[in-house]
Amino acid sequence: MSKVNFIFALHFHQPTGQLKRINERIFENSYKLLLDVFKSFSDLRFTIHISGPLLLYLAKNHPEWLEEVFKLGDLGSLEFMAGSIGESILPIIPRDDRELQIREYIKIFEELSGFKPRGLWIPERIWEPHLPEVIGRLGLEYVFIDDSTLTKTGYPHDLAYYSWITEDSGQVVRVFFIDAGIRYILPWEPPQRVLEYLIGKIKEGDPARLILWGSDAEKFGEWMDSGHSRSWLYAFLDLMRRNRSRVSMIHPSEYLREYGVKGLLYLDTGSYDKMLEWSRGFFRNFLVKYKEADNMHKKMLWVKKKLEKAGDLPRELRVEYLLAQCNDAYWHGLFGGVYLAHLRQAIYEKLIKVERWTEEKSNYFSSENFRKIMVDFDYDGLSELLLETPMQNLYIKPSDGGTLFEYDVKIKGFEHNLQDTMTRYGEPYLNKPGFNPDWYRRVSWRLHLWSPDTGLYDWINNTPFKDMSDLALKNHHVAPGEEGEVVLRALGGFYQYGSPPVMVAAEKRVRLTSNGHTTLFRVRNIGDREFTAKLGIEYHVAWKIDRENEAKPYYIINGVSRDVSEGGVFSTERITIKSPIYPGIRLESNTQHEVWVAQLSSYSRTEKGFMEIPQGLAVMFVEQLSLKPGEEYETSISWILEI
Known part of the structure; x- marks a missing residue:
């Protein structure tokens, strides 16, 4: 029986200068909840990114939370993605700062956790074609960008259900595409509806099919009521346990090891669909408005x-x-x-x-x-x-x-x-x-x-x-x-x-x-x-x-x-x-x-x-x-x- 691979990636972020009251509220309502969920479903696979400003805040104010998260990494339940320490929009900062941002994140993350992340979370998924030159040279294997970037380039959407490779100046990086369809129903619709969506992407005889959900961790407990978030997650992840034969939760590195990439693509500038709408198609337009x-x-x-x-x-x-x-x-x-x-x-x-x-x-x-x-x-x-x-x-x-x-x-x-x-x-x-x-x-x-x-x-x-x-x-x-x-x-x-x-x-x-x-x-x-x-x-x-x-x-x-x-x-x-x-x-x-x-x-x-x-x-x-x-x-x- 064929199945679909599912990467469930959560992006934890609070910005530089956030009010302490808000940081603490979100920690209590969202981050503590998600840690409980990770522990309760440690037999499943989750991918997480903690932004640089938040990582530093948690290291100072809630080191015990980080310690528990890193233990789950030791157990193999969590795979960690790197980022830029300032969670900066990489294309709009000087070229050497892009490299410095990522190097500093990796260094601080390794000091705190002992792990060297293998992938890179790109802030707001702002993609420009020159980014592989920096990312590849730093030894990072993969990035997440949005399927809207794929279709904006002119490729058919079906290519988004696999991993691809792209390059700049001879430096390569593997690309996973976040699926907008699942991002608009998870967690807003019932868990069974999400399971049906995932199963609907199965293609008989094609074990490499992939669906990536990558979005804000704060949707659970902050955007959505904490109690409802808990019940939704427990119901959804229980469905994932009971349907392993149809949906395989997997880490990005595991996927690459087992299925590799489909081939080479070159991509236009891009981001998620709403960001493209707000920025009139190009992030730098915000600096004009x-x-x-x-x-x-x-x-x-x-x-x-x-x-x-x-x-x-x-x-x-x-x-x-x-x-x-x-x-x-x-x-x-x-x-x-x-x-x-x-x-x-x-x-x-x-x-x-x-x-x-x-x-x-x-x-x-x-x-x-x-x-x-x-x-x-x-x-x-x-x-x-x-x-x-x-x-x-x-x-x-x-x-x-x-x-x-x-x-x-x-x-x-x-x-x-x-x-x-x-x-x-x-x-x-x-x-x-x-x-x-x-x-x-x-x-x-x-x-x-x-x-x-x-x-x-x-x-x-x-x-x-x-x-x-x-x-x-x-x-x-x-x-x-x-x-x-x-x-x-x-x-x-x-x-x-x-x-x-x-x-x-x-x-x-x-x-x-x-x-x-x-x-x-x-x-x-x-x-x-x-x-x-x-x-x-x-x-x-x-x-x-x-x-x-x-x-x-x-x-x-x-x-x-x-x-x-x-x-x-x-x-x-x-x-x-x-x-x-x-x-x-x-x-x-x-x-x-x-x-x-x-x-x-x-x-x-x-x-x-x-x-x-x-x-x-x-x-x-x-x-x-x-x-x-x-x-x-x-x-x-x-x-x-x-x-």
Whole structure:
């Protein structure tokens, strides 16, 4: 009687920067459950991958769980797959980092377990044709990718029921294809239905037929109720025991030893079907859609350049650098991804730590403590202005309204990007009444000339046609300034229906201080008639998230402490954002202003439904202006870290 081979592979993963509460909840509800299942069915064959960030977390917090899992490996029940220590999207990181990611994972896994994994789990199954060159050279035998990659290349789907070989530059790797059909019914339909699906793939006289289920372990106990997960798994695996003559649970290495491969294939870029939908067919498109994802990616590349001049990192920092390449914060689909501020913050923390080490090791600043660099930081064909000192970085985008888009604190123990806020993008699932996507990137120093009737609600919710000038998006020119300062200048228009624009000159003069910076803003009417508007100077501040205890941030204005979710309109010259785990972050003007304050929140769809996710505090300094020809207004605003 013919049978079908079945690889049951579970991918355990939590990202760099995950909240401790969530890690512990999933451990209790899912990972402990799965360990019980593995023990109860130790006569069956399971394949598992534990992602690098989770492996390190478990080694520190739950070593007893790992020890029990590794015992099952000794018994032959579990086969382990390697990964990248940062669970990074391998094609989007530098080529030598790809190899380093995998080598570091194998090294740490061997130190903890005594096993050398034979296969490689590819994060999000993002496949590009050059990957075999790295994977094969590291001696790994096989990978899992999705059947959608096979069909996207143009091959018939029936080829997915076998293992194949592919190569690049003479380095080979065996490929198993995850079957989408079983992934959509296991564990969502009754166990008997899954068994019938498996038996339905039997081909008489063909003992090499194979079905691979490879997906998230967290589906059991986290996505699906823990009690139901337990009963489902016990029922399903009992069916596997009782139907061994028709379905053979097998490890990938066993399959290769017994059946080998069908032959040679070359494959297109790919991933699972939903990822292809979310990314418009190619993962790197996320770096185009989400400026915040692109910002982290290009920050990583910038730090990489500094690393090349500093030599090898100490191992602890090397792991930090690799963990900063963790994929979750760089994309968005059904999961929170780039919208989750605590994940982005963790990426920046680790990159800034590594950056500080490279600067110290390479004597980057030499005898000077201030570097001004014009460089195409984000590879969009336009130069950005980077201001760097040993204690802080200010990254400025002249072409986007002369705005501050990254503000790094490099002080040891306080590594943080104060400007790590998130723009609200249009998403297919966000058709809520009243939701208007942001028409500009939510960063700082942006100038608006609002119509006189504009208020806080209009600004934070993007009421159309309220900004009557083009200064917010205007290209700014970098001009010479005094020693230790930079100047940005732009010429824009103030527009009123039925009249030609009034020309307006804007200037931003920036000077760094020991614990922050001060920006002098000037607006001058260089037109031939008077205009009246509300001048708005926009800031966004990312408070430091407490990932351990989730202590709440707050702000102080006019001596009163307020929750960050409590916005309002105030008359004041300063506002201080506080986090229990971080020094105060103060915005302070040299004169009193009307100040609009609102929590910047985005909406994300997750496997548990819609979430409102705080991204930072939005602050607008407002001044009612009536400027006649030749008149100007100026004010200065300081951004101060209270340290």
